[in-house]
Amino acid sequence: MTTLIETLAGVPAGSKLSAALKTRAEVMRLSEAAHDAVLVPREPGGLSHALRAALAARMCRHVGNDAAAAHYDVYLAHSEDADVAVLAQPGGTCGEPRQDAMARHADLLTLAPRKATKGDIEALRAVGISEPDIVRLSELAAFVNYQLRVIAGLKLLKDVQ
Template identity: 60%
Template sequence: MDPTHIIEALAGVVPGSPLATALAARAQIMGLSQASHDAVLVPRDPGGLSHGERAALAARMAREHGDATLAAHYHGLLRTAGETPVLALLADPQTPAQGGGFDPRLAALIRHADLLTRAPRDATRGDIEALKAAGVAEADIVRLAELAAFVNYQVRVIAGLRLLKGL
């Protein structure tokens, strides 16, 4: 997979196809999407949200949306970052935040990531306060929100490209 075009590759866009031609005319959007991917998932300074946690949460979100190809991409990033048994559980949306054996911080991150994936409109100030109470720094709350926003954007763009590919 050409690492500069992850969305196109995961959507199965065939080089030289009409869809590839249309996307080439919008290369700036694809480039900005790739830059967002890199900034959100593998930033130089991950702060308090490690590369492994980011990849595991992204895989969890992709799996929650039913996108196995995107989840596999994020599992690859997780392996590169250093997959641990805890991160493997975190990546599985079937593993609940409560009762999954996670420390309070990870449980809070999972609850919030699940909320932002399943029902973002239901997020409240109380949810942010719960993250803070679990020891998540404000900057990391922003990082988590950026991650959720990007993965959910990516899921939708890839789904749309897959639909267009079939036309």
């Protein structure tokens, strides 16, 4: 079975890279499970599935991965919360302070993670974002950025073959 990461990286079936990834099947399986856990958890808390998809697509667009952004756009298109769709675009705001703050924080964690400080967490709290939702947002950003880095690395390896 081909994983989402392999698909988005364009790893050709039967290639040396595909064979190498088969030796890391457990890592790839766990990556798929993490995707589902952060994107469509049973208990989304204050981050609706649509908001998660919009923020994930936004992070993908920040690093120029249109295929990954399109993947998350599909989740967004099937949601009932279309109000957050504007957040899928870098710089987009929806006018809801909590969601706009989450989008800014996702931007920070994607574009300049080393610049994130305790003050950034305090800014999230200041607009009423709960501790569990700050953790949920951090998990989403961590996973999507991990996924984007793995995809970028696999694309480089694919081009070397």
